[in-house]
Amino acid sequence: MSMKLKKVSYVYSEGDAFEKKALDEISLEIPDGQFIGIIGHTGSGKSTLIQHLNGLLRATSGAIYYDGENIYQEGYDMRTLRSKVGLVFQYPEHQLFEVDVFSDVCFGPKNLGLSKEEVEERAKKALTQVGLDESYYKKSPFELSGGQKRRVAIAGILAMHPQVLILDEPTAGLDPKGRDEILDQVALLQKERKITVILVSHSMEDVARYVDRIIVVNDGKILFDDTPKQVFQHYKELESVGLAAPQVTYVVKALKEKGWDIDTTATTVEEA
Numbered sequence: 001m002s003m004k005l006k007k008v009s010y011v012y013s014e015g016d017a018f019e020k021k022a023l024d025e026i027s028l029e030i031p032d033g034q035f036i037g038i039i040g041h042t043g044s045g046k047s048t049l050i051q052h053l054n055g056l057l058r059a060t061s062g063a064i065y066y067d068g069e070n071i072y073q074e075g076y077d078m079r080t081l082r083s084k085v086g087l088v089f090q091y092p093e094h095q096l097f098e099v100d101v102f103s104d105v106c107f108g109p110k111n112l113g114l115s116k117e118e119v120e121e122r123a124k125k126a127l128t129q130v131g132l133d134e135s136y137y138k139k140s141p142f143e144l145s146g147g148q149k150r151r152v153a154i155a156g157i158l159a160m161h162p163q164v165l166i167l168d169e170p171t172a173g174l175d176p177k178g179r180d181e182i183l184d185q186v187a188l189l190q191k192e193r194k195i196t197v198i199l200v201s202h203s204m205e206d207v208a209r210y211v212d213r214i215i216v217v218n219d220g221k222i223l224f225d226d227t228p229k230q231v232f233q234h235y236k237e238l239e240s241v242g243l244a245a246p247q248v249t250y251v252v253k254a255l256k257e258k259g260w261d262i263d264t265t266a267t268t269v270e271e272a
């Protein structure tokens with residue numbers, strides 16, 4: 001499902017003292033099957049942006065098109081859009097509430113009006129895709145580690161068969177091992193299913209290692225939108241908009257080691 005945003009702006013609390021323009025004329029095109037990272041420091045507008053992509057927030061001005069159709073036109077089927085665009089919120093494990101892992105993953109597809117067999121088949125497949133085998137099915141979500149809980153939450157969304165999967169800070173609060181496991185799994189999934197995956201992160205390290213394209217958001221606007229290699233050429237500007245300096249230098253160093261020809265003269269890169 002291709003997406004197009006045309007001059008999308010969003011204002012919170014319009015007209016009162018707390019008014020805040022969180023998105024400022026964002027224009028974007030997202031073709032099918034890309035693996036995209038959205039990065040920006042806290043408060044830059046990332047969450048506001050992704051909530052527009054599945055219709056949870058409605059733009060104050062501008063338009064959004066899915067497969068060429070304006071989602072704000074009268075009669076547009078938002079319900080179907082929401083099932084096609086899966087959004088996994090930050091700390092999704094807080095939304096696990098069924099008695100066991102398998103029931104939890106069945107919850108979403110059950111509401112799509114599918115047969116029991118179809119629901120269970122989808123749940124099994126989704127759990128396999130996030131790397132959880134049958135030994136987890138009957139476990140209570142409370143028995144699981146942070147990373148495992150998050151996988152269950154992602155499987156719950158996958159079982160809905162989304163065409164676009166949006167993950168908001170999927171590695172927040174995980175240890176490095178849990179973080180790598182989740183991201184490796186997501187990368188594999190993206191390749192296998194050929195769905196669009198949008199990974200929201202404030203960690204450039206996470207994003208640079210996996211995605212084809214990075215969109216850097218700052219103060220409600222798009223600062224860069226390019227391949228990781230091109231974006232990291234601007235690492236000084238990334239630092240200047242609050243994307244942590246040690247992280248930037250670390251990532252630049254890692255990319256140079258990968259053989260990327262990034263033109264940096266800063267001594268900080270060598271020091272990283």
Ligand code: ADP
Nearest residue numbers: 012020022040041042043044045046047048049
């Ligand atoms: P990010 O996800 O990058 O941290 P957000 O999209 O959450 O950024 O926030 C963008 C801006 O909008 C910030 O300045 C934030 O304070 C403001 N904001 C977010 N949610 C609300 C809200 N419900 N009411 C008012 N302002 C908000």
